[in-house]
Amino acid sequence: MGGTVQSNFKAGRAASRRGTEEPAFVKWTLIAIGLVFALLFLLVPLVNVFYQALEKGVGFYFSSLSEPDSSSAIRLTLIIAAITVPLNVIFGLAAAWAIAKFEFRGKAILITLIDLPFAVSPVVAGLVFVLLFGLQGYFGQWLDDHNIKIIFAAPGIVLATLFITFPFVARELIPVMQATGAEQEQAALTLGASGWQTFWHVTLPSVKWGLLYGVILCNARAMGEFGAVSVVSGKIAGQTQTMPLRVEELFNSSRISEGTAAFAVASLLALLALFTLGVKTWVEWKTRRDHKLAQRAEVIGQSQA
Amino acid sequence: MSIELKNVSKKFGEVAAVNGVNFSVKDGELMALLGPSGGGKTTVLRMIAGLEIPTEGDIFIAGKRVNDISVRKRNIGFVFQNYALFKTMNVFKNIAFGLKIKKWKRADIESRVMELLKLLDLEGLEKRYPHQLSGGQRQRVAIARALASKPRVLLLDEPFGAVDAKIRQELREWLVHLHKDLNVTTLFVTHDQEEAMEVSDRIVIFSRGNLEQIGAPREVYEQPVNEFVARFIGVMNVLEVEVRNGVGRANELEFPAPTQPDGTRLRIGFRPYAVQISSDLAQYRYRAVLRRTYFLGIMLRLELELASGLTVRSRITKEEYAMLGLRDGLDVSIQIRNYRVLAREGGDLPPELQTTYDRAPSIAEHI
Numbered sequence: 001m002g003g004t005v006q007s008n009f010k011a012g013r014a015a016s017r018r019g020t021e022e023p024a025f026v027k028w029t030l031i032a033i034g035l036v037f038a039l040l041f042l043l044v045p046l047v048n049v050f051y052q053a054l055e056k057g058v059g060f061y062f063s064s065l066s067e068p069d070s071s072s073a074i075r076l077t078l079i080i081a082a083i084t085v086p087l088n089v090i091f092g093l094a095a096a097w098a099i100a101k102f103e104f105r106g107k108a109i110l111i112t113l114i115d116l117p118f119a120v121s122p123v124v125a126g127l128v129f130v131l132l133f134g135l136q137g138y139f140g141q142w143l144d145d146h147n148i149k150i151i152f153a154a155p156g157i158v159l160a161t162l163f164i165t166f167p168f169v170a171r172e173l174i175p176v177m178q179a180t181g182a183e184q185e186q187a188a189l190t191l192g193a194s195g196w197q198t199f200w201h202v203t204l205p206s207v208k209w210g211l212l213y214g215v216i217l218c219n220a221r222a223m224g225e226f227g228a229v230s231v232v233s234g235k236i237a238g239q240t241q242t243m244p245l246r247v248e249e250l251f252n253s254s255r256i257s258e259g260t261a262a263f264a265v266a267s268l269l270a271l272l273a274l275f276t277l278g279v280k281t282w283v284e285w286k287t288r289r290d291h292k293l294a295q296r297a298e299v300i301g302q303s304q305a
Numbered sequence: 306m307s308i309e310l311k312n313v314s315k316k317f318g319e320v321a322a323v324n325g326v327n328f329s330v331k332d333g334e335l336m337a338l339l340g341p342s343g344g345g346k347t348t349v350l351r352m353i354a355g356l357e358i359p360t361e362g363d364i365f366i367a368g369k370r371v372n373d374i375s376v377r378k379r380n381i382g383f384v385f386q387n388y389a390l391f392k393t394m395n396v397f398k399n400i401a402f403g404l405k406i407k408k409w410k411r412a413d414i415e416s417r418v419m420e421l422l423k424l425l426d427l428e429g430l431e432k433r434y435p436h437q438l439s440g441g442q443r444q445r446v447a448i449a450r451a452l453a454s455k456p457r458v459l460l461l462d463e464p465f466g467a468v469d470a471k472i473r474q475e476l477r478e479w480l481v482h483l484h485k486d487l488n489v490t491t492l493f494v495t496h497d498q499e500e501a502m503e504v505s506d507r508i509v510i511f512s513r514g515n516l517e518q519i520g521a522p523r524e525v526y527e528q529p530v531n532e533f534v535a536r537f538i539g540v541m542n543v544l545e546v547e548v549r550n551g552v553g554r555a556n557e558l559e560f561p562a563p564t565q566p567d568g569t570r571l572r573i574g575f576r577p578y579a580v581q582i583s584s585d586l587a588q589y590r591y592r593a594v595l596r597r598t599y600f601l602g603i604m605l606r607l608e609l610e611l612a613s614g615l616t617v618r619s620r621i622t623k624e625e626y627a628m629l630g631l632r633d634g635l636d637v638s639i640q641i642r643n644y645r646v647l648a649r650e651g652g653d654l655p656p657e658l659q660t661t662y663d664r665a666p667s668i669a670e671h672i
Contacts, residue, residue, distance in 0.1 A: 122589035183389035187357055189376045191403035191450070201402070213537040293436055 030284075049270045052263035064261035065268070069238045073246035074268070076154070080242060081222045084161045088218050089211070092169025097203070100177035101185070114170050117163055126160050126231030133159075152234035157242065160228040165218045172214030176207045213283045221274040224269055243269060306367040306457035306490050307332045308353060313362030315348050324514035325362070330492060335484045337501035338494045340511035341537070346494045349511070350460050353492065355379045357562040366458060382451030382489075388443045390435040396422075396446050397431035403454045421449040424486075440468045441476060452487070461493035465500065477504050478671065498538050502526065510534055510579035528661065529588045532647040541574045542617055543647065554628035557591055560644060564657055571658075575644035577606070580619035582637050584630050593617070595631055607631075609639060 025043045054061055064070060094115060098109060119124065132138050133150040141148060184206065188198040204211075226244040233240040237249065243265055250262035315323040323345040330336050338346035350561040352362060355376030364371050371379055391399050397418055404414045420660070422428050424520040425445040435443055444464065451459060465473040481504055484491050495501050502522040502573040510517040510525065510533075518534045523541055529535035536543065539595045544551030546560055548569040553560040560573055583589050592612045605626050607619040617639065621629075630639070646658040 020343075091649060183385050184391055186376075187383065187385060187389040187391070188402070190354060190356070190381065192377050192380075192406045192454070194377065194404075195408060202391055205391075206394075290436070 009035050020079060046270055046273075049263055049266050052260065053267040056257070056260050057264075060257075060260065061264050061267075064204030064257075064264045065259065068247055068264055069241065070250075070261065072238050073241045073243050076157075076241065077223050077243040079154070080157055080161055081219055083158050084165055084222045085215060085219050087162060088165055088169050089215060091166060092173055092214060092218075093211075094168045094203075096173035096177050096207075097199070099174055101182060114167050117166050120223065122164055123231055125163050126228035129156060129160055129163075129228075129232050151232060151237065152240060154240065156232040157229050157240065160232045161222050161225055164225050164228050165221045168218040168221060169211070169214035172210045172217070173207055176210035177203070182207050192264070208281050216276050216279045216283075220272060221273055306625045307365075308458065308490065308492070309365040309368075310349070310353075311365070313349070313350060313352060313359045313364060315345075315357060316360045321514050323352070323359075326511075326514075326516045328509055328516060328519050329488060333488045333490055335481070335504065335506045336493075337508045338492060338511065339498055339501040339508050339537075340517075342495065342496060343513070344511040345514040346509075346511045347462055350462055350492060350494050353458070354381050354383050354460050356383070380454070380456050381458045382448075382454075382456035384444075384447045384451050384459070386463045386465055386466055388435075388447040388467075390443055390446055390450070392435050395432050395434050396427065396438070399435070399446055400449045400453050402450065404448035407454055417453060418449075421453060422588045424483075425449045425666055441472050444468065445474065445629045448483075452489070457490065461491070463494050463496070465495070465497075473500075480504060502538070509644055510537065529645070530659075532574070535574050535645060535647050540577050540618060540620075542577065542580075544573045544615075546571050546573050556615045557611060558615070558641070560662070562646070563660070564655070565649075570650040571646050572648040573644050574647045574652075575641050577618050577620040579642045579644065580609070580617055580628060581640045581642050582607070582609070582619060582621070582631070583639075584635065586636060586638050589638035591639050593637055593639050595633055595635045595637055598626075598631075598633055609637070611639075635672045653664075 065074070095110065098104070099111060113251065130137060130151055133143060133156065134140055135144060135151070137151070148155075150159065180203075184202050185198050188202045193201065223242075224244055225242075226248070229242055230245060230248075233242070233245065235241055235245050235249065237246075246260050247266045247269070250258045250265065253259070253262075310326055310328055313323060313326045322343075326345070326349060338349060339512050340346045348357060352359050353366075354369070355374065366379065366381075391402065394402070400421055401414050404417060409417070422431060425448060427442065427445055427449065430442065430446075435446070435520065438446065442593060444467075444559045446668060448459075448461075448464075465476050468476065479492065480493075493504070502525075505522065507519060507521055508525050509519045512533050518530045520528075525534060529538060535541055544555040544558065546555045546558075546562075548554075548562050548565045548571065549567055551561065551563040551565070553562045553565070553569075553571050553573065553620070555573070560571075562569070562571065565571070581589060582595075586592065593609040595607060596610045596616075597608040599608075601620075604620050604622060607621065609617045609619060611617065619639075629637075643663045645661050645663055646654060648654065649658065
């Protein structure tokens with residue numbers, strides 16, 4: 001009873017040529033079109049960023065990054081990400097859990113609300129916060145009386161970024177939680193676990209890849225957000241500029257050296273993008289592999305005791 | 306621990322999945338909850354576990370009312386239909402989970418898990434993950450996990466549904482042995498009546514939320530209380546007869562019904578083994594042709610066509626078949642040795658019709 005599971009991908013692939021495949025030239029034409037698009041609109045611009053960034057040499061590259069306003073922009077971006085990502089993980093986990101495990105009135109509204117930041121233009125999102133918390137805004141007077149600065153200060157940027165990146169974690173987790181189903185958690189309950197223990201020992205580990213992916217996406221967007229932050233921050237150099245805003249200012253300057261510096265800062269964002277893609281690919285590979293192993297085990301398992 | 310259900314109902318919206326069910330389970334008993342899909346048996350099991358709350362009625366475990374006690378505190382072991390093993394934990398951690406929650410000492414957990422691995426024939430597999438196990442192994446891990454903290458009741462929801470037929474047979478026998486060793490009150494849900502008959506001490510039969518009958522396998526087979534049970538358990542030949550002059554007739558078949566007035570319509574059922582066959586055309590009362598033989602191993606299933614075209618199903622052993630010299634297409638005579646009245650059109654069955662009628666074979670009958 002029970003041998004180990006053999007992994008046999010290569011043999012499987014060779015054996016699976018089906019009669020339903022398109023003729024070879026159709027296949028290759030479509031692949032070629034996809035590749036050309038990717039090259040032209042994705043790869044070339046990316047390579048160009050690094051090319052432009054290093055045009056004045058590696059020394060200039062590092063000195064433009066350590067320039068006070070630029071380095072404070074980098075620092076601010078990191079702080080914003082460090083605040084918004086954990087918060088959105090908590091919101092996302094809670095929302096996904098509620099949606100996947102329970103039936104309640106207003107569930108459809110919650111699901112729609114979660115998708116709202118995707119539908120709204122980032123500039124509009126930023127504007128909403130200005131209308132609420134700006135000096136002429138709804139709460140503006142009250143905030144001013146209590147000397148609390150939200151708009152044109154870091155808290156405003158945090159709020160705007162939270163709004164924009166809110167869906168990422170939740171949307172990754174909901175299908176994963178729904179697919180896992182409630183049975184493992186019910187099993188935990190029958191074994192005496194409390195709600196919290198069930199969540200910590202059973203639910204969370206079962207969504208770890210989806211969670212990681214959501215965090216990575218959330219982080220990438222948090223660091224790269226432009227529109228909403230642009231409206232809300234006031235773009236005060238050295239104080240409320242994030243990296244994307246810094247890139248814009250440098251790029252629009254008439255001084256050529258600042259143009260190159262713009263690409264230097266932009267290259268950091270490009271590196272972040274590559275890192276995000278790398279992690280994403282790895283997570284997808286892992287989940288696909290786990291899935292295949294499980295399927296193979298099912299087939300073997302059904303004919304053994 | 307004994308279990309008792311008093312007038313338990315469960316409604317989902319307007320639909321009553323379980324309808325006023327009453328029964329009790331003896332301490333240490335192995336009981337099957339049997340019925341077609343949607344009959345309510347899984348809902349009953351889940352209510353005993355605490356995974357569903359009854360809309361009406363009371364559930365008692367060991368004499369104590371448990372309606373308001375949450376599933377975590379009921380100390381029952383539950384085995385889900387698809388095992389519900391924790392996919393991110395290995396076999397050891399799966400089995401140890403309940404013990405860790407209950408804060409057992411590490412050494413105690415270790416020894417208990419090892420004990421269970423041995424008992425359930427899972428030794429050597431403790432580091433494996435669920436996706437590296439066969440179906441039968443996962444099943445046994447699920448049972449080990451449920452038994453780990455020594456629950457007073459073990460509940461299994463269609464435990465053998467997801468496994469191949471051959472393995473199912475082995476697992477059934479294994480469950481019976483396990484139950485004998487452990488002596489834990491055990492309830493399992495199944496829609497397979499052969500399984501229920503083979504494995505359990507008593508069977509509870511559900512249909513559409515109602516409890517149809519409860520009894521030992523033999524009792525339920527030989528003395529079904531109503532038509533549903535008679536047709537659900539085992540194979541049954543069913544005929545509509547009309548009574549004339551105290552005899553119910555369906556084509557050439559006759560069944561005495563002396564207490565019934567003319568024109569009464571009854572439904573008669575008789576088991577395949579109740580059909581007696583002879584190659585001597587004068588021995589039994591009715592003429593038939595053996596149309597088809599199905600080979601089922603040690604038993605043979607026969608399809609007999611009577612002179613009027615009515616088809617009757619019979620079962621005999623290979624030996625009998627050979628002794629009688631039967632073959633497809635042969636003319637035979639048959640007799641129906643016992644039968645039951647299942648239903649009476651237009652009303653309930655009066656008590657005098659609710660027994661199994663034995664009819665001794667007699668040549669004199671057709672004189």
